[in-house]
Amino acid sequence: MPRYEYRRFGYTTPPELSGGRPRDYKVAIVGAGPIGLALAIDLALKGVASVVLDDNDVVSIGSRAICWAKRTLEIFDRLGVGERMVEKGITWKVGRVYHRDRELYAFDLLPEAGHKMPAFINLQQYYVEQYLVDRARDFPELVDLRFKNNVIGIENSNSGATIKLETPDGTYNLAADYVVACDGARSPIRSMLGLEFRGQLFEERFLIADIEMQADFPADRRFWFEPTFHEGESALLHKQPDDIYRIDLQLGWDADPEEEKKPEKVIPRIKAIVGERPFEIDWVSVYTFQCSRLERFVHGRVIFAGDSAHVVSPFGARGGNGGIQDVDALGWRLAAVVKGEASEGIFERYNAERVHGADENIKNSARTTNFMTPKSDMEKMMRRAVLDLAAEMPFARRLINSGRLSVPCSLERFYNRHLSAAPLPPGRVAVDAPLEKNGEDTWLLSELDAGFTLVSFGGGAGPAIAGVRHMSVGADHGDLIDRRGFALDRYGTRLSYLFRPDQHICAVFRKPTEEYVRAVVDKELGR
Template structure:
């Protein structure tokens, strides 16, 4: 149930359904990938596939980007992914960056937390941005890739036929019904996934009884963007309230309903308005305000057991539902898309076996369980499911007023990158203990400022700028010279049409030749990676470390690539001398 009062400051363009060219009853074109759902996850996946030259069709039941209050916080990790998708500019221009937040118990502040942010970082820990903006900026980027991304609005899936080498979707549009065939189907169609239902799959986990009213209001204020949490506030005794400032003077307010409150009555404006006014009075916000949207939310901690079912794959809310506390919902979905895009692209282009897609399920189910674990802890603190949890929370909050040591128990942990430490793709380290620091296999590449020297010119950047749609071997050197066997490997993999590049990292400025040379001008990069000349980090297209060696040979790196891509039996391999 939702109440909409007026339009948001953003006005979405509406799109009409169109039948495919020369349509009769079946789309005459067979698509490499059909993505069901044109929200943030579906659009991110489409853009990711386009980066590898893989075409897709995006099927969206709505006629525009979304409206209403949904995802509002985008993490640094998601921003890194979005930059690789070519859509970062709008996010940074419009979004409100923030680095921390405050929690209050009754009238006293009990916590002031800061998310990791230092001089190595290129992007802020978090930006607040409404989902309609998120979708629009991704859509703008997708429209620039219209040669590879076909978006079909007002197109609803009515049936799915799956077979060993593809699937057929029956779809309905105002302009007529038809069927389309695809090699792969990816369900990005949300918590009420039609594809999940068609395959008879069910999410497993916990649904919580606690309910929150979500209210978006228009309010001009100079207050900085940060996460505000109020426990048992004077404005709403016995409840928990969350407040986030968004762009365009829109504020998102979530407050918990007390036990026994009627949900239908709770979203009626005459009951919501006094609570919001009381909250604003308590916060000292005296300016005029107006409601935009009211709806009801209930926390779920659910996931599918597997995200691959034959030729159908699942991502985002179609695969898992994560509580809003800790902003892991949309961010985990964008991470799903990033993980899946390169794997599905390599399989679609015949560069890897289908078994690579099983690793998508392995890694992202593991990530979902990690997110659900943290989300569950946050939910149990924000909305205690029993008297025992409520008693514990009250004790922690009461003690935190006078004892700072207790404040760490107030669970503010926000989303953070998941390390795939047990991924089947990781290269096992043959010398345990060889590295005392640096990101291990499965971890996300650590950020650091660098200078890139290319064709006699030097430009400033960051290490993550060098993560492109390819495998990258970061070779730490004394003078910027890449070992000859790695140069040969790069040429050989290019002949196999495998996206791969060796990049030299040096502690001093070196001239780039055929390769750009990366200069560690801050003097921090080598120590961050516990690297010495000869050290190599092999990084996946999604920025996760695949393997690392103190002194890597081309044969070791080639074997790591072979292990990941699982080429067909009999594929030729070349020895490197």
């Protein structure tokens, strides 16, 4: 039996059908997966109400997305679930690559100290969704969770969107100023608006099996090319909480998905990997995939985020992590527009940034898949040569691609690098560091949790600007004390950094002035 106990969230008759008074909805979010729930919480933390609509009333069946990267964990920490996820998850930072039975090399994704969040954790998606639902319920006046509310129609206009919903009690219409489609790779909203993905379908099939077993396998990510237990193909093994292990096996395009899911096919494959030790199958799926995206993520008053906007292969953990970065880029902008602090034009910047992020993920994902599944004899020969050289020649290891693992998308292309001496240029996401505040331990990212923030490193006062927080960081004095030197080493001294609400750097100054800081903030808000 699965360790996770699936419990239904339950259905409540919406006020539109019960005679109650419907709310004035500024934001409707379609989809109560990790992306939609994270966005609702982000908006709630900024004082903006939303209604979350989902056609189901239970978390995702099966572990699905399991690898959550450091930047994603930092975002989840800002939303109030990061520590709970790390406590439950399996922490890892080392990846090992094998050719047949031989380990070619290992890599460390976070070799330095001074970070609150680990490089990666493995945690099943059903736990993540449960934690996000629990957190969303901390905001009963700001997050209206509606399960068993299935979207069956949508009308998009210049002033808002109207959604038609089907429930156990009948149908009703819901109007909202903005609709955010977080309804997954098969997005009904995308289909209803007649929008299509553009990209590449990969003619390859993979088996995912989650098994429960007692084993002392390490938490390291382990990837095999042409393993002896699965001749000619590739395999991936990840450890998860509750003695659950994720196994990915390449099957080939000719494999029959329904046949491959049958226990009589799955069990021998698993035994070839884990031996004769007892195990139980928790979840099995056979999948193929594409690397595709919408041409645009913003369509009038309907905005797309997560898998509804872009899809990639699972190798590299870029799907769920990329979707959470969408939320990070959208939440503060949507809140600012709803509250009248910014113009709608800033959604074009969301579109540009996240299309760029999706293209980066698609490029890396496609390259991974092409290396894993060579089609021509020449590609196979080249891969074999690289694998043969990698054990002894470090240069060849850089050519091996078993999944370029998710890292924060850099936005440097959207900014002018006007201060070449800055260790971290505009467009980069903030790098965390341990600090002290009023005699208590804290973290830099924990202090960048709301609004625009100007931080002066190496001490020094900054200008007083309405709507912009200012803090100073010094080795022995300032608002934040850097006794261990991580922050001053990473950001330099005598420099001031202006951070966006999503913790991205939007400007670096030697001597910030009120006029210049205000100009940067106004530009970010489209004013």
